[in-house]
Amino acid sequence: MLLASACAPMTRPTSVPGGDARAIETALSRHIAVLSSDAFEGRRPGTEGEAKTLRYLAEEWQAIGLESGTNDPANPWYAPVDLVLSMPSSGSVSFTASAGTVNLPADAVTVFGTQRRDLVRDAPLLFVGNVAPVEPIELVGRVPMLNYAGPASFERIEHLASSGASAVLVMGSKADLAPLIEARSHGAYRLASDDRPLAPVVLVVREAALAQPGVKPFAGRFLDADRPDFKPTALPLTLSLDTRAQLSDVRTHNLIGRLPGRDPAAGAVLVLSHWDHFGVCRPEGSPDRICNGAVDNASGLAMMTELARLLARGPRLDRDVYFLATTAEEWGLLGTHAFAAEPPLPLSSLVGAFNLDTGALAPRGRPVAVVGQGLAPFDAEVRRVIEATGRQIAGDATAVRFLRRQDGWALLQADVPTVLVSGSYADEELLDRFLRTRYHQPSDTIEGIELGGATEDVLLHLALIRHFADKGRYPPRAE
Numbered sequence: 001m002l003l004a005s006a007c008a009p010m011t012r013p014t015s016v017p018g019g020d021a022r023a024i025e026t027a028l029s030r031h032i033a034v035l036s037s038d039a040f041e042g043r044r045p046g047t048e049g050e051a052k053t054l055r056y057l058a059e060e061w062q063a064i065g066l067e068s069g070t071n072d073p074a075n076p077w078y079a080p081v082d083l084v085l086s087m088p089s090s091g092s093v094s095f096t097a098s099a100g101t102v103n104l105p106a107d108a109v110t111v112f113g114t115q116r117r118d119l120v121r122d123a124p125l126l127f128v129g130n131v132a133p134v135e136p137i138e139l140v141g142r143v144p145m146l147n148y149a150g151p152a153s154f155e156r157i158e159h160l161a162s163s164g165a166s167a168v169l170v171m172g173s174k175a176d177l178a179p180l181i182e183a184r185s186h187g188a189y190r191l192a193s194d195d196r197p198l199a200p201v202v203l204v205v206r207e208a209a210l211a212q213p214g215v216k217p218f219a220g221r222f223l224d225a226d227r228p229d230f231k232p233t234a235l236p237l238t239l240s241l242d243t244r245a246q247l248s249d250v251r252t253h254n255l256i257g258r259l260p261g262r263d264p265a266a267g268a269v270l271v272l273s274h275w276d277h278f279g280v281c282r283p284e285g286s287p288d289r290i291c292n293g294a295v296d297n298a299s300g301l302a303m304m305t306e307l308a309r310l311l312a313r314g315p316r317l318d319r320d321v322y323f324l325a326t327t328a329e330e331w332g333l334l335g336t337h338a339f340a341a342e343p344p345l346p347l348s349s350l351v352g353a354f355n356l357d358t359g360a361l362a363p364r365g366r367p368v369a370v371v372g373q374g375l376a377p378f379d380a381e382v383r384r385v386i387e388a389t390g391r392q393i394a395g396d397a398t399a400v401r402f403l404r405r406q407d408g409w410a411l412l413q414a415d416v417p418t419v420l421v422s423g424s425y426a427d428e429e430l431l432d433r434f435l436r437t438r439y440h441q442p443s444d445t446i447e448g449i450e451l452g453g454a455t456e457d458v459l460l461h462l463a464l465i466r467h468f469a470d471k472g473r474y475p476p477r478a479e
């Protein structure tokens with residue numbers, strides 16, 4: 001494989017013999033071992049881990065025969081993305097009920113602001129439960145309060161924080177809140193170009209809150225959140241806060257490669273996968289301080305790279321295929337938003353995009369789920385291609401939970417037809433076990449990683465990209 005890739009031949013057979021599955025799996029494992037090694041420091045944007053990650057991928061992609069896809073001679077391969085990092089420095093929070101101030105023990109409340117100074121005075125609390133959506137409730141000037149309900153809450157907190165609320169209050173057990181506090185204490189990124197207000201987040205330990213005399217009279221309402229007919233409810237409490245944070249500029253990059261097609265005027269296909277993860281994510285003295293992100297998302301990068309190799313070795317395609325390794329996905333799909341804001345080609349010329357994220361969970365022989373299904377006109381065609389390969393398509397009950405938590409969501413918002421096709425999102429049990437035990441933790445390492453499904457998903461994407469890059473089989477996108 002290595003010899004063949006060095007000179008990027010364009011005339012290899014289309015079919016992939018079964019024996020190649022083992023070679024793909026070996027290559028996936030090799031990439032993941034490198035990208036998730038401690039030497040790459042958890043691939044945090046703006047660190048030496050970023051430089052190593054992008055250098056590794058760029059070298060692999062060049063050897064495969066890709067060209068720079070930035071279409072910017074000043075910045076080949078690496079498209080700069082400017083972020084602002086806010087590091088919390090100090091903060092105070094107080095609650096007032098009709099009977100007076102509600103005093104919580106200092107270690108039961110943690111606050112993270114996002115501006116140099118965030119100031120909130122007497123904003124009313126609105127209990128929004130566990131997971132139910134709050135739209136179309138007006139949040140401006142209010143403080144939505146939710147029960148922490150596992151990792152799904154991360155994205156909800158982000159969503160609430162950017163919807164005009166004065167602050168977002170998260171209540172959970174000490175153990176639940178610890179990883180949130182740990183993650184936020186290393187700072188939060190946003191796009192430098194993004195001037196939307198982003199609300200501070202207040203974390204409150206449930207047991208301590210419920211023990212307060214001022215809270216007891218309405219504590220029962222927190223249990224209502226589990227009722228199927230739950231409706232957001234105003235609480236007789238207001239919140240005030242005053243926080244300070246240090247802001248600094250961070251330059252990070254999307255890596256963009258391109259496999260030139262025969263007829264670029266016929267449009268292009270995009271494959272994307274986020275390269276970033278949480279870096280050194282545990283405090284000094286912890287036994288393991290690095291969140292290596294082997295499954296999330298060294299696996300996706302490995303799959304994208306092997307897909308590029310197989311495509312480059314095969315017959316020349318009509319359309320260009322772009323390969324995009326995105327930055328800062330973990331902080332709100334920032335790299336993809338940046339790509340969509342300043343794309344290297346008109347977004348309307350993308351006939352379809354395929355995201356690869358968290359690919360290494362399912363074993364061989366499992367169905368795939370289609371995250372993003374039903375939101376773009378090319379979905380029916382995607383399903384047909386999948387079915388033609390013999391893969392089963394799972395129901396989308398699990399997949400739908402992840403729609404907004406993956407880069408494809410940012411592209412869908414920019415009207416680019418995008419799906420995430422993966423065996424990892426087809427099995428709720430498997431996925432939930434990963435979320436509970438390894439997701440965003442130092443334990444997401446290559447140890448015991450499963451590549452059977454990922455290998456099949458690479459071959460499935462080979463069929464998908466070949467199909468959508470063929471202007472005879474898939475006509476240009478209607479404007």
Ligand SMILES: [Zn+2]
Nearest residue numbers: 296297330440
């Ligand atoms: Zn992640």
